[in-house]
Amino acid sequence: xxxxxxxxxxxxxxxxxxxxxxxxxxxxxxxxxxxxxxxxxxxxxxxxxxxxxxxxxxxxxxxxxxxxxxxxxxxxxxxxxxxxxxxxxxxxxxxxxxxxxxxxxxxxxxxxxxxxxxxxxxxxxxxxxxxxxxxxxxxxxxxxxxxxxxxxxxxxxxxxxxxxxxxxxxxxxxxxxxxxx
Amino acid sequence: xxxxxxxxxxxxxxxxxxxxxxxxxxxxxxxxxxxxxxxxxxxxxxxxxxxxxxxxxxxxxxxxxxxxxxxxxxxxxxxxxxxxxxxxxxxxxxxxxxxxxxxxxxxxxxxxxxxxxxxxxxxxxxxxxxxxxxxxxxxxxxxxxxxxxxxxxxxxxxxxxxxxxxxxxxxxxxxxxxxxxxxxxxxxxxxxxxxxxxxxxxxxxxxxxxxxxxxxxxxxxxxxxxxxxxxxxxxxxxxxxxxxxxxxxxxxxxxxxxxxxxxxxxxxxxxxxxxxxxxxxxxxxxxxxxxxxxxxxxxxxxxxxxxxxxxxxxxxxxxxxxxxxxxxxxxxxxxxxxxxxxxxxxxxxxxxxxxxxxxxxxxxxxxxxxxxxxxxxxxxxxxxxxxxxxxxxxxxxxxxxxxxxxxxxxxxxxxx
Amino acid sequence: xxxxxxxxxxxxxxxxxxxxxxxxxxxxxxxxxxxxxxxxxxxxxxxxxxxxxxxxxxxxxxxxxxxxxxxxxxxxxxxxxxxxxxxxxxxxxxxxxxx
Ligand SMILES: Cc1cc2nc3c(=O)[nH]c(=O)nc-3n(C[C@H](O)[C@H](O)[C@H](O)COP(=O)(O)OP(=O)(O)OC[C@H]3O[C@@H](n4cnc5c(N)ncnc54)[C@H](O)[C@@H]3O)c2cc1C
Ligand SMILES: [Zn+2]
Numbered sequence: 001x002x003x004x005x006x007x008x009x010x011x012x013x014x015x016x017x018x019x020x021x022x023x024x025x026x027x028x029x030x031x032x033x034x035x036x037x038x039x040x041x042x043x044x045x046x047x048x049x050x051x052x053x054x055x056x057x058x059x060x061x062x063x064x065x066x067x068x069x070x071x072x073x074x075x076x077x078x079x080x081x082x083x084x085x086x087x088x089x090x091x092x093x094x095x096x097x098x099x100x101x102x103x104x105x106x107x108x109x110x111x112x113x114x115x116x117x118x119x120x121x122x123x124x125x126x127x128x129x130x131x132x133x134x135x136x137x138x139x140x141x142x143x144x145x146x147x148x149x150x151x152x153x154x155x156x157x158x159x160x161x162x163x164x165x166x167x168x169x170x171x172x173x174x175x176x177x178x179x180x181x
Numbered sequence: 182x183x184x185x186x187x188x189x190x191x192x193x194x195x196x197x198x199x200x201x202x203x204x205x206x207x208x209x210x211x212x213x214x215x216x217x218x219x220x221x222x223x224x225x226x227x228x229x230x231x232x233x234x235x236x237x238x239x240x241x242x243x244x245x246x247x248x249x250x251x252x253x254x255x256x257x258x259x260x261x262x263x264x265x266x267x268x269x270x271x272x273x274x275x276x277x278x279x280x281x282x283x284x285x286x287x288x289x290x291x292x293x294x295x296x297x298x299x300x301x302x303x304x305x306x307x308x309x310x311x312x313x314x315x316x317x318x319x320x321x322x323x324x325x326x327x328x329x330x331x332x333x334x335x336x337x338x339x340x341x342x343x344x345x346x347x348x349x350x351x352x353x354x355x356x357x358x359x360x361x362x363x364x365x366x367x368x369x370x371x372x373x374x375x376x377x378x379x380x381x382x383x384x385x386x387x388x389x390x391x392x393x394x395x396x397x398x399x400x401x402x403x404x405x406x407x408x409x410x411x412x413x414x415x416x417x418x419x420x421x422x423x424x425x426x427x428x429x430x431x432x433x434x435x436x437x438x439x440x441x442x443x444x445x446x447x448x449x450x451x452x453x454x455x456x457x458x459x460x461x462x463x464x465x466x467x468x469x470x471x472x473x474x475x476x477x478x479x480x481x482x483x484x485x486x487x488x489x490x491x492x493x494x495x496x497x498x499x500x501x502x503x504x505x506x507x508x509x510x511x512x513x514x515x516x517x518x519x520x521x522x523x524x525x526x527x528x529x530x531x532x533x534x535x536x537x538x539x540x541x542x543x544x545x546x547x548x549x550x551x552x553x554x555x556x557x558x559x560x561x562x563x564x565x566x567x568x569x570x571x572x573x574x575x576x577x578x579x580x581x582x583x584x585x586x587x588x589x590x591x592x593x594x595x596x597x
Numbered sequence: 598x599x600x601x602x603x604x605x606x607x608x609x610x611x612x613x614x615x616x617x618x619x620x621x622x623x624x625x626x627x628x629x630x631x632x633x634x635x636x637x638x639x640x641x642x643x644x645x646x647x648x649x650x651x652x653x654x655x656x657x658x659x660x661x662x663x664x665x666x667x668x669x670x671x672x673x674x675x676x677x678x679x680x681x682x683x684x685x686x687x688x689x690x691x692x693x694x695x696x
Contacts, residue, residue: 058605119608119611134656136656421643430642434643435643480650480652481643483668523639593616594617
């Protein structure tokens with residue numbers, strides 16, 4: 001068995017900065033898709049509570065840095081940064097840790113960068129801290145999470161990492177160039 | 182009035198004052214032997230061949246708007262015979278032969294231009310599929326040449342041969358493919374039918390179909406009731422609506438297809454080029470405009486206009502294939518309503534109502550079919566028998582499973 | 598055209614994949630007569646006006662949505678989750694009505 005080198009999805013691509021905005025890759029964490037079995041929604045919520053989290057409603061998240069439960073679709077949430085303890089038999093669990101490229105976009109212009117690629121209203125009123133959405137980043141399917149007033153977490157399928165970094169970096173540099181005019 | 186070069190010349194000398202309207206504008210009579218509902222390309226060619234081939238002239242074509250105001254005047258004018266399945270092959274082959282004699286036949290300049298059509302392919306598998314298609318076309322008696330990458334480059338040096346998403350492996354060249362002037366075809370058939378005594382009645386919408394004891398007896402229109410022994414429904418995107426007047430439910434979902442044209446440019450694109458992987462095709466009109474389009478908007482619609490995502494998609498695909506068009510300015514975009522069938526092939530058949538016939542389901546490929554569809558529909562309405570090149574275009578083929586699914590995408594109306 | 602996903606809210610049309618008439622949600626029984634399958638797969642009311650069809654929130658939450666909309670104006674009138682429909686019979690009854 002050859003020994004394979006473990007690499008994160010954006011290894012060698014990030015971080016990049018432009019115009020006061022930084023795109024970086026958070027440290028790899030365990031990601032588990034949690035999909036409660038029919039009739040087991042309440043039990044799944046209880047198990048997540050025991051982990052200090054809970055079942056997030058559509059478009060929301062519970063928890064924060066280091067330990068997060070993120071809504072990702074109908075009857076589905078991602079548990080990030082925690083082991084799915086107490087959920088076996090209650091929900092379908094899939095380890096998706098290596099399936100996603102995760103990126104963090106931070107800085108005063110982060111919202112303006114995303115405005116070039118994401119068809120959502122990301123104003124603080126419509127998309128406050130803690131909000132989650134599935135939408136598009138250019139032509140890519142994306143999970144978006146607002147982790148702070150000026151920071152967003154972006155997840156795309158792992159094979160799209162280079163395209164996503166390219167698109168985001170291009171938007172960052174274009175905005176920086178415009179600001180410098 | 183016969184058109185000729187001499188005529189154009191002498192009219193020019195006398196201020197062009199001698200031209201007469203190309204067809205009459207008659208009041209509808211109370212009764213005809215045959216009524217054609219729909220004055221598009223197919224309705225007009227059917228009327229023409231009923232008169233020309235079968236000597237039937239007591240005919241009215243009822244058009245709710247103006248002649249040629251439907252899809253026949255909205256399409257991107259590609260004429261080709263590059264089909265793969267028996268059933269489609271012989272039909273489109275027949276149609277292309279009719280096109281090749283159409284100007285002489287109609288004494289009308291339909292600007293048929295056999296400039297060559299190139300279908301690009303981008304993988305080994307696709308090359309095999311096109312090689313088979315080319316063989317099928319040759320077996321049918323039509324023309325096809327398989328070009329490799331360098332062969333394509335000789336014809337189309339301006340394509341982006343470096344792009345990596347869909348690298349160009351080659352193309353299937355169909356030299357007899359090309360374009361024609363869309364509304365001229367409608368006008369040519371209209372004039373020919375009118376000269377043979379057919380009444381072309383515009384601003385006359387059919388609002389009901391009269392049926393007695395299982396036989397059609399006439400139609401209700403916005404210009405009064407008109408009796409007839411035979412009625413043909415030939416209304417393209419409105420087929421489901423009109424067939425419902427006779428209590429029929431059709432295997433059709435209506436969809437929009439958009440098209441675009443740029444400002445006039447010097448000659449630059451000599452062929453018709455189709456880039457199936459990116460959903461894009463293009464040709465240049467005689468006025469110089471680049472005429473191009475892509476795929477359906479994909480949702481059922483009766484609005485003759487589309488939505489922006491498809492506009493964006495078509496532009497992106499065009500830029501991927503030939504970045505040189507990026508500076509051309511788009512002048513207009515528009516849409517037409519397509520009668521999509523679950524196998525992508527048309528219907529020319531009788532219905533369960535005696536004397537009622539239907540010609541529909543042309544999807545987005547019915548312009549090239551205008552001559553043969555009229556030819557075959559006229560044959561069916563005059564003789565009661567399907568024409569041999571259209572015998573597979575049966576209405577019941579969906580129920581019996583004898584589908585003609587050229588693209589192999591299955592029974593979903595918008596996927597063809 | 599903007600479609601309201603019952604879970605995600607109002608989104609641009611490009612986030613959705615169109616499948617076809619809402620009859621697709623009422624699949625005939627495996628042993629149904631061939632006519633029922635012909636009806637299900639091929640025949641359509643195809644109304645010019647109000648219609649109901651199925652859309653998939655593909656670049657979103659992956660929910661199947663039944664959309665009531667107008668095929669002439671492109672107006673979206675109502676949406677609901679296919680998973681939340683009261684049941685086949687109610688939907689099938691509604692579908693028969695001519696728009
Ligand atoms: C954007 C676009 C691009 C296309 N490109 C191509 C192409 O490159 N090559 C190709 O082969 N095909 C192409 N097509 C398809 C082709 O245009 C159609 O398949 C074909 O024109 C349909 O037949 P028609 O000409 O008889 O239709 P139409 O011209 O639409 O005729 C139907 C007529 O029926 C009338 N009508 C409807 N209801 C009633 C009523 N109740 N009473 C009276 N009259 C009624 C309508 O007003 C209309 O004039 C394209 C279509 C579009 C929209
Ligand atoms: Zn959604």
